[in-house]
Amino acid sequence: MHIPDGFLDTKTWMALTAISGTAIAVSLKQTGKTLGEKQIPMMGITAAFIFAAQMLNFPIAGGTSGHFMGGVLAAILLGPFTAILIMTTVLIVQCLIFQDGGVTALGASIFNMGIIGAFVGYYIYVILNKIIKGSKSIFINAFIASWLSIILAAAACSVELSISGTVPLKTSLIAMTGVHAIIGIGEGLITIAVLSFIKKVRPDLLELRHE
Amino acid sequence: MNHAFLDKYSNLNSLIHKLDPRTKIITFLLFIVFVITSAPTDYIQFLSYSVIILTVVFLSKVPLGYVFKRVLVIIPFVLLVAIFLPFANKGQEGWIIFGNVMIKSILAVLATIMLSSTTKFHKLLKGFELLKFPKILIMILSFMYRYVFILVDEAQRMERARDSRYFGGEYLRQIKIICNIIGLLFIRAYERGERVYQSMSARGFDGNIITMSKLAYTKIDIYFYIIFIGIIMIIKIWSLF
Structure with missing residues (x-):
């Protein structure tokens, strides 16, 4: 989902850069209000964690492999605004150091994986928690939210590419969401397993964050 | 490293x-x-x-x-x-x-x-930073860059340990092992973050990083x-x- 430079046309990348820039500014303000300077080393290390976790590949049917995105997980653990900042820093490093995704497409990537993948995914989780209740419900909800976050991010990516005239909308939307519906299962399973692991080992970490 | x-x-x-x-x-x-x-x-x-x-x-x-x-x-x-x-x-x-x-x-x-x-x-x-990018973002990035090697090392060590004990098998079990690795990685990262913050506060960290390089x-x-x-x-x- 890391779009290279040149795949988006000028109006698309400029609009998405403006949207993501605004979202980053709002998130900086929000996290500054609630957490202060203590959060800076923490956010840096969590960003490093998401980065390292993304390097672990898991197998998908047919010899291909996918990797973890971690947007919803970061948002559940550290709050939605912090998660946008974390995804932003991860994407900046991937872009500058690994050329994974272009500079002009950075706004689009932050929109897809930070705003949709983490922020929207988190609020899907919050809304689901209000609807489905029970002792095991946070895991079911986290699974659905992170699965949807992957599909929505992939859909956004294919819409952006087709608005730019690079790929046809209908076929790419079907193909991208189809493939990511499978990758999303892995994402969902990892998210709930990590949450249940943390609940066993350091349950206090799950209680802490309520923005 | x-x-x-x-x-x-x-x-x-x-x-x-x-x-x-x-x-x-x-x-x-x-x-x-x-x-x-x-x-x-x-x-x-x-x-x-x-x-x-x-x-x-x-x-x-x-x-x-x-x-x-x-x-x-x-x-x-x-x-x-x-x-x-x-x-x-x-x-x-x-x-x-x-x-x-x-x-x-x-x-x-x-x-x-x-x-x-x-x-x-x-x-x-x-x-x-000198081109006026948001300072907090720069600081998060520099912390991230400082710790990413340590965490990638840790992740690779755990992955190696898994590979040396793992001879294929059920898909679900495999996912579970990856999850334990990621969960452990998060807890280690989080606790490291707490310790780093404590040691930085002890040395007078007030939210600004001062560097010598000009x-x-x-x-x-x-x-x-x-x-x-x-x-x-x-x-x-x-x-x-």
């Missing part, structure tokens, strides 16, 4: 390495914007940009094999576009779109490789600015007629 791959060639001694990070960041951004805003069939313009970026690659002394390997990252996306070509039903136009994104993305990736492999990451961040423009920067921006401006203006 076996992650020299990150800024492997940032210690070389070349004209490009000597430039101030700010010079590189500004010319790099200009170059990419100029490249991707050019018309899809303006091949003379693409050729001129290629000559420029290849000259920079040559001047930087970064090995060509390394540069070539790095360019390959765009392949999945190029393939994605190629797969949908028959569905687009546009014939000639489809190939123009394909050629367009391929040329532009390769030129942009080359420019990014030049920026990142000739500049140390902390200097790059300093450059971004950046200064030299004569080379001024020449580079004039020559580089001059040439790409001429190419752009030329293409308008």
Whole structure:
């Protein structure tokens, strides 16, 4: 989902850069209000964690492999605004150091994986928690939210590419969401397993964050 | 620590390495914007940009094999576009779109490789900071860069431990092991974060990082600015007629 430079046309990348820039500014303000300077080393290390976790590949049917995105997980653990900042820093490093995704497409990537993948995914989780209740419900909800976050991010990516005239909308939307519906299962399973692991080992970490 | 791959060639001694990070960041951004805003069939313009970026690659002394390997990252996306070509039903136009994104993305990736492999990451961040990027973001980035090696090392150690004990088997079990690795990694990272913050507070951290390194423009920067921006401006203006 890391779009290279040149795949988006000028109006698309400029609009998405403006949207993501605004979202980053709002998130900086929000996290500054609630957490202060203590959060800076923490956010840096969590960003490093998401980065390292993304390097672990898991197998998908047919010899291909996918990797973890971690947007919803970061948002559940550290709050939605912090998660946008974390995804932003991860994407900046991937872009500058690994050329994974272009500079002009950075706004689009932050929109897809930070705003949709983490922020929207988190609020899907919050809304689901209000609807489905029970002792095991946070895991079911986290699974659905992170699965949807992957599909929505992939859909956004294919819409952006087709608005730019690079790929046809209908076929790419079907193909991208189809493939990511499978990758999303892995994402969902990892998210709930990590949450249940943390609940066993350091349950206090799950209680802490309520923005 | 076996992650020299990150800024492997940032210690070389070349004209490009000597430039101030700010010079590189500004010319790099200009170059990419100029490249991707050019018309899809303006091949003379693409050729001129290629000559420029290849000259920079040559001047930087970064090995060509390394540069070539790095360019390959765009392949999945190029393939994605190629797969949908028959569905687009546009014939000639489809190939123009394909050629367009391929040329532009390769030129942009080359420019990014030049920026990142000739500049140390902390200097790059300093450059971004002086160019008025949000300070908190810069600080998160510098912490991230400081700890990413440690966490990647930890992740790889756990992965190696898994691989040496794991001989295939059920899919679900495999997922569960990866999850335990990731969960453990998070807890280790979090606790490390707490300890780092405590030790930083003990030394008087008030939210500002003070560094000794100062950046200064030299004569080379001024020449580079004039020559580089001059040439790409001429190419752009030329293409308008």
